Amino acid sequence: MQELDTAVPGSVRVTRQSDKVVIIEKDLATEQMVLAMGPQHPSTHGVLKLECLTDGEVITEAEPCLGYLHRCFEKCCENVDYPAVVPYTDRLDYLAGMNSEFAYAITVEKLLDIEIPRRVEFIRVIVAELNRIASHLVAIGTYGIDLGAFTPFLFCFRDREIILGLLEWASGARMLYNYIWVGGLAYDVPADFLTRVKEFVNYFRPKALELCNLLTENEIFVKRTWGIGIMPADVAINYGWSGPMLRGSGVKWDLRRNDPYSIYPELDFKVPVPDGKHSVIGDCLSRHLVRAWEMDESLKIIEQCIDKMPSAEGFNPRSAIPKRIRPKAGEVYGRAENPRGELGFYIESDGKSTKPVRCKARSSCFVNLSAMKDLSKGQLIPDLVAIIGSIDIVLGEVDR
Amino acid sequence: MSTTALSQFSIPFLMGNSLNAWSEALAGFYLFGLPLGLVIIAAIPLVFIALYSLTYGVYGERKISAFMQDRLGPMEVGKWGILQTIADILKLLQKEDIVPASADKFLFVVGPGILFVGSFLAFAVLPFSPAFIGANLNVGLFYALGIVAIEVVGILAAGWGSNNKWSLYGAVRSVAQIVSYEIPAAIALLCGAMMAGTLDMQKITMLQSGTYGFAHFYLFHSPIAWLPFLIYFIASLAEVNRAPFDIPEAESELVAGYFTEYSGMKFAVIFLAEYGSMFMVSAIISIVFLGGWNSPLPNLGAIALNDWTSGPVWGAFWIISKGFFFIFIQMWLRWTLPRLRVDQLMYLCWKVLTPFAFVSFVLTAIWEIYIP
Numbered sequence: 001m002q003e004l005d006t007a008v009p010g011s012v013r014v015t016r017q018s019d020k021v022v023i024i025e026k027d028l029a030t031e032q033m034v035l036a037m038g039p040q041h042p043s044t045h046g047v048l049k050l051e052c053l054t055d056g057e058v059i060t061e062a063e064p065c066l067g068y069l070h071r072c073f074e075k076c077c078e079n080v081d082y083p084a085v086v087p088y089t090d091r092l093d094y095l096a097g098m099n100s101e102f103a104y105a106i107t108v109e110k111l112l113d114i115e116i117p118r119r120v121e122f123i124r125v126i127v128a129e130l131n132r133i134a135s136h137l138v139a140i141g142t143y144g145i146d147l148g149a150f151t152p153f154l155f156c157f158r159d160r161e162i163i164l165g166l167l168e169w170a171s172g173a174r175m176l177y178n179y180i181w182v183g184g185l186a187y188d189v190p191a192d193f194l195t196r197v198k199e200f201v202n203y204f205r206p207k208a209l210e211l212c213n214l215l216t217e218n219e220i221f222v223k224r225t226w227g228i229g230i231m232p233a234d235v236a237i238n239y240g241w242s243g244p245m246l247r248g249s250g251v252k253w254d255l256r257r258n259d260p261y262s263i264y265p266e267l268d269f270k271v272p273v274p275d276g277k278h279s280v281i282g283d284c285l286s287r288h289l290v291r292a293w294e295m296d297e298s299l300k301i302i303e304q305c306i307d308k309m310p311s312a313e314g315f316n317p318r319s320a321i322p323k324r325i326r327p328k329a330g331e332v333y334g335r336a337e338n339p340r341g342e343l344g345f346y347i348e349s350d351g352k353s354t355k356p357v358r359c360k361a362r363s364s365c366f367v368n369l370s371a372m373k374d375l376s377k378g379q380l381i382p383d384l385v386a387i388i389g390s391i392d393i394v395l396g397e398v399d400r
Numbered sequence: 401m402s403t404t405a406l407s408q409f410s411i412p413f414l415m416g417n418s419l420n421a422w423s424e425a426l427a428g429f430y431l432f433g434l435p436l437g438l439v440i441i442a443a444i445p446l447v448f449i450a451l452y453s454l455t456y457g458v459y460g461e462r463k464i465s466a467f468m469q470d471r472l473g474p475m476e477v478g479k480w481g482i483l484q485t486i487a488d489i490l491k492l493l494q495k496e497d498i499v500p501a502s503a504d505k506f507l508f509v510v511g512p513g514i515l516f517v518g519s520f521l522a523f524a525v526l527p528f529s530p531a532f533i534g535a536n537l538n539v540g541l542f543y544a545l546g547i548v549a550i551e552v553v554g555i556l557a558a559g560w561g562s563n564n565k566w567s568l569y570g571a572v573r574s575v576a577q578i579v580s581y582e583i584p585a586a587i588a589l590l591c592g593a594m595m596a597g598t599l600d601m602q603k604i605t606m607l608q609s610g611t612y613g614f615a616h617f618y619l620f621h622s623p624i625a626w627l628p629f630l631i632y633f634i635a636s637l638a639e640v641n642r643a644p645f646d647i648p649e650a651e652s653e654l655v656a657g658y659f660t661e662y663s664g665m666k667f668a669v670i671f672l673a674e675y676g677s678m679f680m681v682s683a684i685i686s687i688v689f690l691g692g693w694n695s696p697l698p699n700l701g702a703i704a705l706n707d708w709t710s711g712p713v714w715g716a717f718w719i720i721s722k723g724f725f726f727i728f729i730q731m732w733l734r735w736t737l738p739r740l741r742v743d744q745l746m747y748l749c750w751k752v753l754t755p756f757a758f759v760s761f762v763l764t765a766i767w768e769i770y771i772p
Contacts (some may be wrong), residue, residue, distance in 0.1 A: 033565065035565050041655060042651055042652050042654040042655060043653065056744060057569065074688025096646050135709065144738065146652045146740040147652070147736035147739060148643060148644065148646070148650065148737070148738040149736075149737065150465075150469070150735060151465075151468055151469050151735050151736065151738075153470070154469040154470060154471060155470065158470055205584060215738075218738060219739065220644055220738045220739070220744075221738045222735055223740075223741075223744060224740075224741060224744075320436060344671075345749055365620065380741065380743070381569070381653055381654075382598055382647075382650070382653050382739075382741045383741070385652055
């Protein structure tokens with residue numbers, strides 16, 4: 001009797017009738033298989049490798065293996081001047097370069113304690129929010145691909161193309177901008193830029209709804225995401241989640257509101273969280289919906305910025321840029337709300353060098369991905385794909 | 401095929417009769433003990449379908465998806481990229497034929513062959529026109545249903561022989577899926593067979609002809625005929641692994657499913673089999689429910705549209721058009737819908753389609769018995 005209880009779990013199914021152990025089925029043991037998902041796999045969004053232990057199609061354990069895209073960001077920063085770090089930050093989250101630059105710029109400005117022209121702040125917010133929309137479009141589009149719907153992806157990219165065109169017009173590059181500099185901007189926006197942005201906002205507002213409905217009104221899509229990969233709010237906070245992931249679990253946490261920076265306190269926008277009617281709070285669908293709703297909020301922010309924008313008269317985007325950045329000895333942690341969550345920079349200066357002694361990036365994707373082990377337990381392989389897609393990782397930021 | 405059965409049609413038989421005469425003449429010749437005429441007659445649709453599948457099927461899929469996705473699709477090779485598929489074939493022919501070192505070589509090579517044969521054997525019983533059918537079996541429908549199941553063996557051989565975990569997943573999924581979906585598909589087709597009272601594909605088609613055109617089709621035969629029609633269409637999507645039931649090759653989950661390891665011509669053969677199967681199920685659904693080679697146009701008094709558009713050549717035109725129409729719908733669905741999960745797929749089969757197939761079976765039987 002005792003032996004049966006300690007037998008390999010799964011090999012024998014037993015039940016107790018009063019004090020007797022009755023064998024229901026024998027030889028049920030199925031062998032577990034190690035399955036390497038990635039680094040070359042279509043739905044790991046780059047070079048993520050997931051080492052899964054599977055029993056049939058059920059994942060018993062999944063362990064993310066990182067480092068395939070490690071480019072020594074932090075070490076590189078220690079060897080270049082403060083302004084020269086900006087192009088590196090573009091390459092962290094390459095889908096939201098403007099936001100990463102923004103986070104780095106406000107961190108160094110905090111260290112230097114300098115005042116920025118107001119127009120610069122407005123332009124920064126506009127380009128950052130444009131880039132947020134572009135990034136969420138990729139997230140939503142690729143999420144469709146992960147679940148087998150290819151067409152929404154191309155619709156999303158069609159609209160993203162317009163944003164990239166606008167940002168290219170402003171900065172000269174489509175993805176890796178080097179536009180937001182410490183203390184200012186590389187250039188002022190082109191003459192007609194704001195009109196075109198306004199045109200885009202008017203064009204995109206109905207389109208955002210259409211793109212959202214294209215997926216969320218599909219029965220199959222909802223069935224694939226409803227109640228999958230549920231993350232309770234307390235566990236999400238303990239993991240250090242941020243951004244749409246944390247808001248998907250029902251926590252109203254947005255650095256633009258909770259730790260305001262730049263001109264965000266002056267702007268009127270909501271922090272969308274799932275209401276529990278459209279989805280189960282904390283599941284894949286919630287995260288998807290939060291992203292879709294956030295695009296609408298970003299449009300609102302852009303519109304307000306355009307209306308409140310100070311005039312360009314006598315404006316020099318480089319007026320506040322220090323000739324030489326040599327901060328006092330000390331350390332600073334600055335953070336900003338990126339499309340994927342909190343991107344923080346911890347910078348240490350020794351007061352002598354023009355290079356940071358230490359520059360650590362706190363990446364949102366990396367932290368969000370760390371919950372993979374918890375999320376994937378007992379899920380099917382298709383659900384695993386749905387969960388990875390809902391985390392919306394960019395490997396450039398995970399590995400740095 | 402008996403000429404007496406054909407004589408009821410008021411169509412010019414010049415073309416058909418000469419074809420028949422030609423095939424009878426050919427049947428006199430033997431090559432390696434095989435009747436040469438039969439071989440050629442059976443081979444023609446295959447050649448046609450092979451050409452169709454590779455050129456127009458693939459090209460059509462790319463163009464249709466492009467139009468749905470707000471892009472152009474192939475535009476470079478030839479006018480509107482019309483020669484793109486030929487360029488692709490040439491490329492595939494030149495590719496190295498890789499057999500993975502640890503693969504089961506025999507199964508790996510034999511898999512695509514079985515798949516191809518299984519998919520194309522069913523073409524033998526498809527009537528392409530009143531005068532044109534590869535093998536006029538009296539159990540044609542049964543044969544077509546049965547022979548398709550051979551594909552499963554090919555898929556399993558390919559998946560297992562590849563010695564790749566993703567391929568194995570794909571193969572196992574595919575077997576579970578195809579075997580399950582045969583049941584609602586078969587019951588739905590049985591409803592069609594019940595309405596006709598025969599399993600002979602050519603006879604099923606002939607029974608749906610008449611001067612009112614589409615009104616004679618079995619889709620409009622009884623008030624519940626649309627139900628087996630719909631069930632068969634959904635089940636056929638699963639049988640040929642098309643979206644939203646493409647889980648055996650789910651590219652975002654299983655890389656490419658059972659043909660992950662295939663390259664070069666073997667890959668092309670699998671591809672060809674897939675497009676061949678698509679046309680095959682489209683043709684079967686058109687034959688059983690939409691009158692096969694019959695013209696859908698009715699005779700409007702003096703304007704005898706039906707008579708004018710009937711005949712062996714018109715017949716081929718109609719069945720191919722109907723086939724293309726269903727292929728278009730398959731592509732439309734593929735580029736519209738996300739993919740179901742494995743358990744949802746099985747749920748749909750066993751808890752939705754199969755019970756409804758039984759319901760439609762019983763209702764059709766009652767209709768056939770009590771309402772003449």
